Amino acid sequence: MAVIDIARAMAQVEQNGFLDIDIDPTLDLFQAIEKLKKEKNAVILAHYYQDPDIQEIADYIGDSLGLAQAAKTTDADIILFAGVHFMAETAKILNPGKKVILPDLKAGCSLSDSAPPPVFAKWKEQYPDHIVVTYINCSAGMKALSDIICTSSNAKAIIDSLPADQKIIFAPDKNLGAYLNKITGRNMVLWNGACMVHEIFSLEKITKLKLRHPEAKFIAHPECEEAVLRIADFIGSTTQLLRFTQTDAAEAFIIGTETGILHEMQKASPHKTFIPAPPNNSCACNECPHMKLNTLEKVYLCLQHEVPTLEMDEELRLAALKPIERMMEISQAAGLIGK
Ligand code: 13P
Ligand code: SF4
Numbered sequence: 001m002a003v004i005d006i007a008r009a010m011a012q013v014e015q016n017g018f019l020d021i022d023i024d025p026t027l028d029l030f031q032a033i034e035k036l037k038k039e040k041n042a043v044i045l046a047h048y049y050q051d052p053d054i055q056e057i058a059d060y061i062g063d064s065l066g067l068a069q070a071a072k073t074t075d076a077d078i079i080l081f082a083g084v085h086f087m088a089e090t091a092k093i094l095n096p097g098k099k100v101i102l103p104d105l106k107a108g109c110s111l112s113d114s115a116p117p118p119v120f121a122k123w124k125e126q127y128p129d130h131i132v133v134t135y136i137n138c139s140a141g142m143k144a145l146s147d148i149i150c151t152s153s154n155a156k157a158i159i160d161s162l163p164a165d166q167k168i169i170f171a172p173d174k175n176l177g178a179y180l181n182k183i184t185g186r187n188m189v190l191w192n193g194a195c196m197v198h199e200i201f202s203l204e205k206i207t208k209l210k211l212r213h214p215e216a217k218f219i220a221h222p223e224c225e226e227a228v229l230r231i232a233d234f235i236g237s238t239t240q241l242l243r244f245t246q247t248d249a250a251e252a253f254i255i256g257t258e259t260g261i262l263h264e265m266q267k268a269s270p271h272k273t274f275i276p277a278p279p280n281n282s283c284a285c286n287e288c289p290h291m292k293l294n295t296l297e298k299v300y301l302c303l304q305h306e307v308p309t310l311e312m313d314e315e316l317r318l319a320a321l322k323p324i325e326r327m328m329e330i331s332q333a334a335g336l337i338g339k
Contacts, residue, residue, distance in 0.1 A: 013308045017106030019301040036303045043076035047083035048238045049260035049291040063239040065151040092310045100310040103298035114193030115172035117141030130167040144319035149327040152237035157334040179222045197288045198223035202280035220256030
């Protein structure tokens, strides 16, 4: 293994969020990463929004619920989390004894950033008789202020499990919250946060695309705005969207979520056509800039040197664990995850 100057590496991570060390350009990174995984008993957990190369070297690819479950049950010594910071935090909260490493510490999330814990704590004081259901896309600090965590695959089951007269605050995603209010008949108080990727889809362009491809079904993630969801043929988490494209008879789909998922969709159904839903301008804004900070090179360096690591204060971890455990219990009772 290459010897690195630890002090320099730490300074680099502090400044850039990742290790920036030259890699031999002739090195086969796929092979090298596989070798390191075996040597170190490491597992790579990746979200569907990761670059296709990273999905290819992952041991498990999934949505937030699947990834949390995989992080909880792995017997690896090291978890390399290829996703964003709040996802690696969740893995650490569930697995304090394991080393959790992530390719780029600065891979954040606009939705998570939209709910700073001290501001949320003050705001929720207005609603003393409400319980707080929080979407997993938030910081450990926000989780610690919550009663139950949910993901897009179990949110409905979690809300349905609460008494009908229970008052609820839902944070941080106002779009997912509004969608859940609609399908559960609740009137949850919503925090005003949103995902920069899912908010950017253009209703007008998707409508035009549907006219050009009448054979295609439009499927969308519930983080999209209400007007976009209204024209969707199916709404679900990333895993649910992927499954839908595998089981539905349609041969073409317009995909209203981050484009990374098209890789698995195309792999699972090579004969079908997948069209990314267009954003409302000419940028590639349907790609998450945070997710895409991770690269195969950063994965390799992170696994080789085991930095950056995810560290967490134990008091915060225990406070954030409670609402995640409630989520796991309800999901298990609803048959959404195994033991
Ligand atoms: P899921 O994969 O759980 O549907 O979440 C989507 C997302 O935005 C993750 O950042
Ligand atoms: Fe956050 Fe949206 Fe990126 Fe998911 S896609 S990590 S919610 S900014």
